[in-house]
Each structure stands twice: as C-alpha cells, then as structure tokens.
Amino acid sequence: MVNVKNFEQLPTKEKILRVSADIIVNEGLRKFTARNVAERLGITDAAIFKHFKSMDDIIFEIIERYVSRCSRSADEAEKTEKSVKERLYQILRTHINVLEETKGAVPVLCFEFLRSDDKKFYRILKEFIESYKRKVGDLIREGQSEGVIKKGIDPEGTAMLFIGLIQAKVFAYLLDGKKGKIVDDPEQFISEIFYGILEKDDRDEEVEVKSR
C-alpha cells in the first residue's frame, strides 16, 4: 500500500500526504476525500483540516514534492562534466528510479491534473514537463553538434517521445495490476532509445555509467 518504512512513526501531516498520494494514484481522484484519507489513518475527517487548509492544499503539496524530485535529478545531471551520452543516460536512469520509487505517481498525477481547468495545478505540471523537454532537448542538440547523435531527429520531439514511452510503461503496469516493476529492464529500455537516436558507429558501445 503506502510506501512503508516506519510509517507509524511519521508525523500525521506526513501520513496524510502519503495516504493521499496513494489514494489518488491507486484509486483515482474521486476517492480522494477527507473521509477516505482519515479512515485509513484511524482519525476523523475534521482532523485533516488541522494540518491542511483545504483538500486542494494537500494536492498542491503532493505535486510539489514529486515534481521537484524529478526536476532536481535532471538538474544534477546537467551540471556534471560527463559526456552528452552519459548525461543523457543519467537523466533517463534517475527518472526511471524516481518512477519506480514513487510507483508511477508523477505520470499519474500529470495525467489527472493536466486535464483539470484548475490553473493552479496545470501550470506547475506543464512547467515541469516543459523544462524537462527543454533539458533533454538541449542535450540532444549538443550531441548532434558533437556528432554523436543523429542529425535527422527532432530534439524536443524525441524528449516528448521519451515521456510518452514512460507513460506507456506506466499504462502497461496499471493494466497488469501494478505487479512488479514499471520498467522491467531499464538498461534495455534506455538502450532501445539510444539505438534510435545515436549515430550508428556508436550504437554497440556500452554505456559505462553505473545506475544511481
């Protein structure tokens, strides 16, 4: 159920956030009600409002948390001295790690809130994806000018393709009853993407960066 690890010892505010995320991801927004959250924690619904101003406030904090985690990891990769290919690898790899740790929460949250007309949520998520697209896109462009990435491909389009492929993986995972990992074999997954974009003479070369 919830990402357990001394869950009981956590402060209530924290528990509310985790249970809420779990409900939204695994049961949908319609089940995300004060009553349902409180019930899981063995408290009353009124107690929720001692910790959060409103239900939307909870959502806001969940999005903030998950999204910032993904962004941070992409920023770190950007700063290193490594080669384009290694940096790209690192971004993809961390992205998959976060995805796995959060059980697909971010794609699900994106899917839910990108649709709402609630500008508050829409903006922050859209911004997140745009910045991701920009970072990966820039990296691809850099790779193209260095000659390691195929000239023909569209940088932003490829960044979006990657997001789309992750989305597809999450979909398959949900369909399969949320068993096991979302991306079975990350190395294979990444190498398939690389196969499509790297210049041919590079494609059989192993990527030597270690995961994490």
Add this chain to the structure above:
Amino acid sequence: MVNVKNFEQLPTKEKILRVSADIIVNEGLRKFTARNVAERLGITDAAIFKHFKSMDDIIFEIIERYVSRCSRSADEAEKTEKSVKERLYQILRTHINVLEETKGAVPVLCFEFLRSDDKKFYRILKEFIESYKRKVGDLIREGQSEGVIKKGIDPEGTAMLFIGLIQAKVFAYLLDGKKGKIVDDPEQFISEIFYGILEKDDRDEEVEVKSR
C-alpha cells in the same frame, strides 16, 4: 469544444454522450456531474435521467461504443482477403478514427478505471485491451511466418506498444492544451510503427489502403 458537426441537430441522448466524453477528457471525472452535463446542453439535470438510468450508465455507453467499433473493425479486417500489412493498417486506421471522434475519451477512461477497484469498468476495459492485443498479436505472428514482419519482435509486446503510443499521443494532446487532432498525421504515425516492425525490403513501399 465538443466534436461539432451539426451538433445542435443531434438527438439529446447523443449530445449527452458527447458532452460527457468531452467533460471527462478535458475536466476530469470529478467534474462529470449531471449538473455540469445538463448545463452545457441548456437543460436541467433531471432531464439526463430520462435518457440514462444513472451517471455510470453514460460512462458505460461511451466505453461500449468505442470498444465495439474498434473490435468490429478488427474482426472485419480479420475476415478480408487482404495482406497482413493491409489488415494491420486497417485496424490501426480505424482505431485512430474512433480515437479522434471521441476526443481520446477511452484512453483517458482506461487510465482512470484501470487504477480504481471499480470492477464494473475495469473488467470491460481490460478485456478490450486483451482481445485487441490478441488480434494484433496474431496478425503480427502471421506476418512473421510470411516473412513480411521482422522475426525478432514480440507480437504481443508490439501490440501493447501500439496501445501505449496511442496513450502517449493522448497525453501529449492534453499537455498541449487539447488543440487540434490527437494524432496529427495518422499516415506518418502508422508508417513509423511499420518502419519498426516490417522487414527492411518492404519498408519504403507505400500502403495503398485508403483511410476509412
């Protein structure tokens, strides 16, 4: 907004279905309420229940329609004398047409209900995807034994990839503010899929089946 084409002339039941799909895709299930649907049609919420037993009934019919159209076209393709490639093309093409007409409602509903424990919708959606996977998978296998499709690929995996790519397209469409079509250029989209699975000597050949 709604898929317009003499929208005004449509019978109310039809209008309810279309407005509902539009709300579910663009505003989320939480906004899918009798009041909201009725308001858009300039009628009262009570009138909705002259046409549908319940709100769930509306969702049910949206799914039913999409699913049965996709399945029917796959069945029809199966019976024809056409080549594997042509039959595959026909299935993909109808799927994209239905997707476009319903503005992506079913992929969205899949994403929503495959997560929930709402067994009612879960079953029908899961069954749809499974049968789709089976049909496309079989077709690919047939193509492999005829030598027109690459031996190396996994038939069911590829069928799932197609569903996943549709899912990703819907995601991108939502992200992009729901403007225009979900799949900009269906021919291009299909040919990209074919590029990945067809034996190389076939890949530049044009598919001659006309859309629709």
Add this chain to the structure above:
DNA sequence: TTCCTCAGTTAGAAAAAACTAACTTTATTT
C-alpha cells in the same frame, strides 16, 4: 500550579450530487 498550544474529538452547517415523483407540453398513434 496555571496557562497555552497541539492534535484530536463531536456536532453540525452549507453546498453539491444523484436520483425520484409528479406535473406539463408537444407530437404521434389509434
């Protein structure tokens, strides 16, 4: 000790949602 704050409680107000019942209008059938 006394006071204060925190994190709960119960009780309930206000709004929204899903329907239902009973009535009206209009068109169609008999």
Add this chain to the structure above:
DNA sequence: AAATAAAGTTAGTTTTTTCTAACTGAGGAA
C-alpha cells in the same frame, strides 16, 4: 378526438463532501 409516449420541467429527498466551531485531554513553559 382521445390516448399515449417522449422529453422536458419543478421541487423535492437522501447522501456525501468540505469545512467550521466549540470542546477535550495531554504535555510543556512560565
């Protein structure tokens, strides 16, 4: 012409949801 059916209406009922108010008990600070 009379009866019927379809598709609306208004005016509820019931349930659910969010959130507030007023109270309680426990622990720490003055």
